[in-house]
Amino acid sequence: MLRFDDLQLFVRTAETGSLSAAARLLEISPAVASAALKRLEVQLDVRLFARSTRSLRLTAQGELFLEYARLALQNLEDGRQLLAGSKAGISGLLQLSAPSDFGRNTLLPWLDEFQQAHPQLHLRLLLGDRVSDLFREPVDIALRYGAPEDSSLVALPVAASNRRVLCAAPEYLARHGQPQSLSDLARHNCLLYMLGGRVHERWRFFDGKRELSQSVSGDRLSDDADVVRRWAVAGVGLVYKSWLDVAGDVRAGRLKVLLPEWRGEPTPLNLICAHRAQLSTPVNLLREFVQARCAELLAHAPWNA
Structure with a gap:
């Protein structure tokens, strides 16, 4: 019969890509982990991982078995919680x-x-x-x-129903003025971030009937959305962010929503x-x-x- 701890080790090894990392997560020694993995492979009569001195990857049989191992562990956990x-x-x-x-x-x-x-x-x-x-x-x-x-x-x-909103800090608006139209964004410092590995530099807006896309630019770019929000709060430029991300700043007065007649893109x-x-x-x-x-x-x- 397959052992629960062996299945758990197999799943954690597949998730981390490392037997030693899985052993640390489960708080067991590398030797115990290696023995458990070998025991599972013997019981299944398949090789679950292709190993070399520098890498560890699932075999085709390992990929196939991984889904069933996850489901088995989840079913056991659901049963434990039901009894709890x-x-x-x-x-x-x-x-x-x-x-x-x-x-x-x-x-x-x-x-x-x-x-x-x-x-x-x-x-x-x-x-x-x-x-x-x-x-x-x-x-x-x-x-x-x-x-x-x-x-x-x-x-x-x-x-x-969450959407993006266009925002800026009161300090920025006091220095540079407030945009009156989407075309005004071209003359403002727009804070940019990466989405899916690409710079999000075309901002889409809706007025209920049509969609407009505005190209923007600025002097700051980050792959961390929190950094971009912090720049906006510091008064560096305009930001186009999820309402859920900036709602607290707007309600506290740190940011102000701009051009509210235009709806931001759905997020x-x-x-x-x-x-x-x-x-x-x-x-x-x-x-x-x-x-x-x-x-x-x-x-x-x-x-x-």
């Missing part, structure tokens, strides 16, 4: 990836509140603006703007996972919690005024 009782008693490790700006400045205090309500739950939070590889990285779910490029992933809406926030089997009780509770908090922010969005 009420929602208030959820526990275990929840590994979450989120965008840098939304994660640091909006999500982080929400997670504190969520974990206070569920003290037996352990969180591992990874922040970054590139799309996490849910099959390789040690995360269960990801919060991401927009639909995933990989159609095989499961995407559930969290803030479907829905979704919860993404590799398999529906990963939609465990903690994941569903967290999604409902974040969804409710996002709805509170969206109720004050400029397009709802």
Whole structure:
């Protein structure tokens, strides 16, 4: 019979791409990890990984077995949680990836509140603006703007009506004036960031009937959306950001929404996972919690005024 800890080691090794890294995560020695992997391969009578002195990768049989191993572990965890009782008693490790700006400045205090309500739950939070590889990285779910490029992933809406908004700090507007039209953006310092490895320098807007696209430029560019928001708050230039990212700054007066008659491009926030089997009780509770908090922010969005 296959052992639970052997399956767990196999999945963690596939996710991290390293047997030693998986051993550290599971707090076992490399020798024990190596023996467990060999035992699993013997029981299955297949080679799960192709190994060399410098790399480790899944074989075709390993790729095939990985999905079933994940499902088996998730089913066992779901059964354990079912026996554990009420929602208030959820526990275990929840590994979450989120965008840098939304994660640091909006999500982080929400997670504190969520974990206070569920003290037996352990969180591992990874922040970054590139799309996490849910099959390789040690995360269960990801919060991401927009639909995933990989159609095989499961995407559930969290803030479907979210949009970008054009903003600037009062200090910037006092020095450079406020744009009166979209064409005015060409003479302003627009703070740019990377989306999918490309510079986001064409900003799209809607007035209910038509769409206009405005090319912009500026003297600062970053691959970290939080850095761009901080530049805007410091009064360096204009920023075109998700409302969920800047709602707190707008309400505190650090940023001002510009040209509110133009709607920014849709930027829905979704919860993404590799398999529906990963939609465990903690994941569903967290999604409902974040969804409710996002709805509170969206109720004050400029397009709802």
